[in-house]
Amino acid sequence: MAHGTQEPSLNEANSWPASVDAGTKDKSSLSEVDWGFPDRRSHSEIEGVHPYPAKFISEIPRALISHLPLPRNSAVLDPFCGSGSTLVESQRLGIPAVGIDLNPIACLMSRVKTMACPTDLEQHAARITLSSEETTDIEIPEIPNLDHWFQPNVQVEINRIARSIVAAPSEARDALKLALSSIIVRVSNQESDTRYAAVKKDVDPSTVPRLFLRAVNRINAALQKRNYPLTPVEVVESDILKVEPSVIERPIGLVVTSPPYPNAYEYWLYHKYRMWWLGYDPLKVKTDEIGARAHFFKKNHHTAEDFARQMRQTLTLLDGVIVKGGFASFVVGRSKIHGKIYDNAKIITDEAAPLGFKPFFVTERILSANRKSFNLSHANIKTETVLVLRKEVE
Ligand SMILES: C[S@@+](CC[C@H](N)C(=O)[O-])C[C@H]1O[C@@H](n2cnc3c(N)ncnc32)[C@H](O)[C@@H]1O
Incomplete structure (x- = not known):
């Protein structure tokens, strides 16, 4: 080098x-x-x-x-x-x-x-999904054409997680936001990351917290695997x-x-809808x-x-x-x-x-x-x- x-x-x-x-x-x-x-x-x-x-x-x-x-x-x-x-x-x-x-x-x-891998990232994520289960009636932000791109029950789940991340410890927040951002297209009606067209997908709303936890797990593992200062x-x-x-x-x-x-x-x-949600x-x-x-x-x-x-x-x-x-x-x-x-x-x-x-x-x-x-x-x-x-x- x-x-x-x-x-x-x-x-x-x-x-x-x-x-x-x-x-x-x-x-x-x-x-x-x-x-x-x-x-x-x-x-x-x-x-x-x-x-x-x-x-x-x-x-x-x-x-x-x-x-x-x-x-x-x-x-x-x-x-x-x-x-x-x-x-x-x-x-x-x-x-x-x-x-x-x-x-x-x-x-x-x-x-x-x-960045350094935040401590207890997966525990913070688990807490977010549990606490967001208990949270009801949180106002969905005003986002243009939201119903075209997201099923209403999926909107509720994304919103719960997004709102709970704000209360997580500051050192963990960016990694948690990135995890949520990474699953937005998957749980939306958008055909794929490279096809900007809405299709009927019938997303089960329970997929949202499940994919979120999996994304946190993936990010945590990738950050921990780095073997350089x-x-x-x-x-x-x-x-x-x-x-x-x-x-x-x-x-x-x-x-x-x-x-x-x-x-x-x-x-x-x-990244349009990722940005709106975050x-x-x-x-x-x-x-x-x-x-x-x-x-x-x-x-x-x-x-x-x-x-x-x-x-x-x-x-x-x-x-x-x-x-x-x-x-x-x-x-x-x-x-x-x-x-x-x-x-x-x-x-x-x-x-x-x-x-x-x-x-x-x-x-x-x-x-x-x-x-x-x-x-x-x-x-x-x-x-x-x-x-x-x-x-x-x-
Ligand atoms: C070809 S991509 C860079 C990809 C990068 N090399 C990577 O590996 O991810 C070009 C980048 O320029 C950014 N960009 C576009 N206009 C910009 C501006 N006015 N100021 C700063 N960044 C801008 C885009 O957001 C995009 O991330």
């Missing part, structure tokens, strides 16, 4: 000195990676605690973090951290990490996957376009991210979500220009926090906007150039054939680009 074995010559490093060439060796070791990861068989327990669309397979951030050198005392940043894959891999490799995402379910996942991870819930550099308190040696891009996935839609506002997320399809089908719709501007703003933030000679890596596909294909890696490269970021390594990786999306036009795009930029040393 590069971090720790290839130490820069300065101790409290804030940059690579001009004389250090992180170049040839690391570039060639990145070229040796098979970015299709053909040996991957299944996900680890921690990756599987909750579904998330378009998430990294853990091998991608692991390869980037392992093959790129980091100055000592610098951290890894994922400005679009989603389910926290980069944060988990960084933590596994003993490097502090910072993640940012505007989606509260993403932040919940990222926090839970990197929990280096610090900070998760910031914010629209990246509103983040000031001062929010990121550590010098960043490496960015590992897959940005949202036009007309691809709908993260807010995927008391978050999905409509606010929809408004600020970069690339959401809703922005491309309205009057005065967004264009590739809007995406370029959003990436410019993000890269300006990265420029303010990455050490000199640090790396910024992006895994990004192409977009189809009103019939025209855009190369998002090229857009990012072009926007980064005036800030002093130069291409260091670029390759195409083949997307797994079973990767699912709400958006069928996206499903036809078979490769994505792994792009590593390097911030100029001087």
